[in-house]
Amino acid sequence: MATIYEVAALAGVSPATVSRVFNGLAVSEEKQRLVRDAAARLAFTPNKTARRLRKRSSEIIALLIPDIENPFYTALARGVEDRAQESGFSVVLCNTDDDPGKELRYLQIAASEQMAGVILSPASDEVDLGAIVSLGRPVVAVDRTTPYPVDAVKIDNRSAGIAATKALFDAGYRRVACIAGPAGIEATEDRVHGWRQVVASRMREGYLRHANFRVDGGHAAMTHLLALDTPPDAVVTTNNLMAVGALQALVEAGISPETFGVAAVGELPFMALAPASVVQVRLPARHLGTTAATMLLERIAGDAQPLRTVVLRAEVAPPASPREEWARKESAL
């Protein structure tokens, strides 16, 4: 790879001028042409590492998500990416697997790589953002919050929980259970609160079950619920993947999803043949991403306004055919 010195020599100017040309600073038309020609002839590409060492910052933002195989997060990632690209930033996707250890490692990498900022969906309430924040790097929490004072963009989770649960009662179900994510994550607990609030006034016993956020977790929890003496006749899951597991458990138990109510906070992924009776509370995943990226980029650009928390509202969705689902989804892109 050629350096600015070689370009400068070939163009007959100083290295500084070459640098200026590539940074859009004031340089005469003529020298500009000279430099560009020389650069082209040498196939010169600025060395970002050197630039970064000098400027002590890069045009890269880190995005830490808990599960790269969950379509909710890939959609969110796309949102971040789209927005970042517009501003010439690249995004590095880091999969934390909900493991605080991995999360910490990635945070350190973000710091030592001089990344411009980080967007994260914390694996636990106890992420240590101290190091990265004290370095002056902006941080935005997305989807999940953290007690650490940083910008955040989240969903109105309680309303989402309420909406999902209400839809089930409206459809005539009476014993509405809830399959929640792991304790200690505010987002899922808020959804549970929503469920509890609706349920409290209508039934006595509480069917609450905690599980991991994945398909197997939803399956196990549903299986347990069905084994109860008085099993529920409907269930709310606090994320998309657990709903898939719950549906599987129902099918296995020979229970038609038409007779058993299922509502999910989130969109069921790739449901070719989802029963029309499944209620989905749509989460603006991609929008979450673009919003977070916008906030982060503003901070990177020097915006110093007080900390903000943006709350996005989930859209209560009536059951729809799979095809309608997709039509909607595609058009949203």
Place this chain on the structure above:
Amino acid sequence: MATIYEVAALAGVSPATVSRVFNGLAVSEEKQRLVRDAAARLAFTPNKTARRLRKRSSEIIALLIPDIENPFYTALARGVEDRAQESGFSVVLCNTDDDPGKELRYLQIAASEQMAGVILSPASDEVDLGAIVSLGRPVVAVDRTTPYPVDAVKIDNRSAGIAATKALFDAGYRRVACIAGPAGIEATEDRVHGWRQVVASRMREGYLRHANFRVDGGHAAMTHLLALDTPPDAVVTTNNLMAVGALQALVEAGISPETFGVAAVGELPFMALAPASVVQVRLPARHLGTTAATMLLERIAGDAQPLRTVVLRAEVAPPASPREEWARKESAL
């Protein structure tokens, strides 16, 4: 962030010694202790940017995939990540969207960021790997190949196509159509060849349809096939997502997937309620990733053996219940 100079001063040694300690080079026990203590006291983390500038290479590998929302590629990505982590490498995920322009941009970034190597699933047969290769950075093509002379790991696509098609004939279907991906991608064309080979000896007319690799493409293609004068009674899709679309189209047309045969090269994602009759030819996505990563890391370590192409075999899968599917999947992790 503290620098080696500050650590050196505090420890009473030279900067070089600090560097040696952090690189595992020979340093006396005593000074080693001194340095580590000082480093700990200052919360010193080596500046990777400076190191990279000096060493002209980083411990980062770029992974370019066509569609981050396709579970096949996220599984592949996990494989790459797992393997990379073991060797202390980080992986940067780049979503090309099957767009040669984006692909080129990411390739340039990989070069100017001094990434150690790149693993890519080319968006087209005409990627220009010249720049990156001439820089001496190793490249491994995965899933899809490229005419450029680089290492590759692929799937035995023709056999996969044959297996999917045969399974349909064995099940008694006689008019087996094929929904293929875009022309110009060897992987999908090889699968089509497999289909054609099986079909040629058993039926006269050919039901071949090209589509994009996504759900909407599969849906449109299936809709067209069903509108034919003599529609097929079964279909093979050359990837996972198009099968989802095809199933949707069938459901819409009021055709039970039990009476219409469906076989996919790839695993249907998150199929909570997949009809047991869908044949899936399992692709070792994650294994593809670990293999590619292993090859790349060997090259990075200086391995200079001749170019290799590893061909992985797809596993012909009998239809299974959704639950069995997941049990299998989880245990594979």
Place this chain on the structure above:
DNA sequence: CTGAAAGCGCTAACAT
């Protein structure tokens, strides 16, 4: 085994 010193390629004062 350890220290001194020379860069890696770029940017940003400071001059001119």
Place this chain on the structure above:
DNA sequence: ATGTTAGCGCTTTCAG
């Protein structure tokens, strides 16, 4: 508007 120069923090000869 342009050139000169001094680093950014680290690794790596080269001496000792």
